[in-house]
Amino acid sequence: MEPMNLSRLDPFDDIAVRLDNVSLRYDTSDDVLSGIDLSLKQGSFTFLTGASGAGKSSLLKLLYLALKPTRGDVSLFGRPTGRLARDQLSAMRRRVGVVFQEFRLLEHLSAYENVALPLRVVGRKDADYRADVEELLAWVGLGKRLHARPPTLSGGEQQRVAIARAVVTQPDILIADEPTGNVDPEMGSRLMRLFLELNKRRGTTVIIATHDLGLVRQVEAPVYRLNNGLLVRDVEYGGDGMAGRRRTDPTKAED
Numbered sequence: 001m002e003p004m005n006l007s008r009l010d011p012f013d014d015i016a017v018r019l020d021n022v023s024l025r026y027d028t029s030d031d032v033l034s035g036i037d038l039s040l041k042q043g044s045f046t047f048l049t050g051a052s053g054a055g056k057s058s059l060l061k062l063l064y065l066a067l068k069p070t071r072g073d074v075s076l077f078g079r080p081t082g083r084l085a086r087d088q089l090s091a092m093r094r095r096v097g098v099v100f101q102e103f104r105l106l107e108h109l110s111a112y113e114n115v116a117l118p119l120r121v122v123g124r125k126d127a128d129y130r131a132d133v134e135e136l137l138a139w140v141g142l143g144k145r146l147h148a149r150p151p152t153l154s155g156g157e158q159q160r161v162a163i164a165r166a167v168v169t170q171p172d173i174l175i176a177d178e179p180t181g182n183v184d185p186e187m188g189s190r191l192m193r194l195f196l197e198l199n200k201r202r203g204t205t206v207i208i209a210t211h212d213l214g215l216v217r218q219v220e221a222p223v224y225r226l227n228n229g230l231l232v233r234d235v236e237y238g239g240d241g242m243a244g245r246r247r248t249d250p251t252k253a254e255d
């Protein structure tokens with residue numbers, strides 16, 4: 001992994017994600033999310049939990065700009081997103097990597113091609129990124145399955161391809177919806193180390209929605225819980241959001 005590319009971060013605003021009094025309802029339903037305020041610093045590491053149906057995926061969709069709130073404002077990198085033009089929204093979305101709960105891999109492409117796709121889309125050449133993509137796939141345990149298509153991979157293997165695809169562009173924000181839902185605990189810890197490494201080395205802001213409290217306990221990071229549409233900070237778990245840096249680089253006192 002490369003050192004943090006400071007030029008991509010806005011030096012005048014250290015808030016990566018901000019929700020101001022955000023509510024969301026689908027069609028004529030009651031509010032799924034209700035009056036949510038949240039502010040996450042650049043370089044923070046945060047967990048989101050809550051029962052099935054509590055609204056975790058919905059909240060993440062607001063954060064990666066796939067949905068607009070019914071009320072309130074969502075800001076990324078210090079900029080409100082509500083009135084951005086389409087090209088500005090696209091530019092902002094490119095700074096956000098997403099691991100979707102249902103993977104969303106392209107079935108006709110190989111694992112390698114799926115992971116390389118975000119780089120191809122922005123015009124990078126295969127020769128420039130081949131080694132990085134292969135290394136990343138090897139890191140998630142798929143070094144021997146580079147040419148396999150998603151339908152021939154297990155659920156956990158597909159999940160690992162999806163994670164590699166989300167991190168290959170080294171996004172400023174990484175949002176993952178149940179990223180370890182289909183892997184065994186050992187692979188779950190390994191993937192968590194990948195997220196921590198991104199957080200520590202690049203200052204990537206990481207937000208992970210999970211049911212897996214075992215995973216949550218591995219990292220000293222704040223946990224927010226959705227309950228009846230409200231977001232509450234879980235006092236059972238600690239941390240200031242700078243999990244990776246604190247744990248792996250205790251000499252750095254600035255956090």
Ligand SMILES: Nc1ncnc2c1ncn2[C@@H]1O[C@H](COP(=O)(O)OP(=O)(O)OP(=O)(O)O)[C@@H](O)[C@H]1O
Binds near residue numbers: 032058
């Ligand atoms: N597109 C939609 N249209 C209508 N209702 C929806 C839609 N998406 C989600 N919902 C409803 O919103 C609520 C929250 O769903 P959401 O998927 O955000 O929960 P979740 O906490 O991510 O659940 P899980 O842990 O089971 O994935 C649920 O009641 C769900 O049925």
